[in-house]
Amino acid sequence: MTTDDVHALDGSATREVRRRLEEERRKRGAQLAELEEEIGRTPLEQVEASDWSRAENLRQSLAEIDGAVRRLDDGVYGRCEGCDQPIPPGRLEILPYARYCVRCQGRAGR
Ligand SMILES: [Zn+2]
The missing domain is CATH 1.20.58 (Methane Monooxygenase Hydroxylase; Chain G, domain 1)
Known part of the structure; x- marks a missing residue:
């Protein structure tokens, strides 16, 4: 891709x-x-x-x-700042200003 x-x-x-x-x-x-x-x-x-x-x-x-x-x-x-992968559209739907995918967000939050 x-x-x-x-x-x-x-x-x-x-x-x-x-x-x-x-x-x-x-x-x-x-x-x-x-x-x-x-x-x-x-x-x-x-x-x-x-x-x-x-x-x-x-x-x-x-x-x-x-x-x-x-x-x-x-x-x-829509690109994750942690892993550079696209953030799933469903997540952007809920949180349009999300900077991280769920995985990286979990990591950042810890
Ligand atoms: Zn990520």
Whole structure:
């Protein structure tokens, strides 16, 4: 299998992925803005640890989404950063900004 086969996303598939990524970015961006506003209104020592970690998670997701959009622009979207193999479409369906296949993700998470 050549590299070209791996990235045979046609124009409409690319547009669909981009649309989903932009939607996710908008959604999470709005959640983050709301949460940050809430944190901003709360005296710092009273902000719940769970709110900090939620904000952190959202920032992380936004960075991941930006990364996925960049990979899409570079034509390497959908390739695992760990093993360089294509990420199964079913996984991208659930997590459109996935950077790793399930196997590499498991390894990275450990
Ligand atoms: Zn992998």
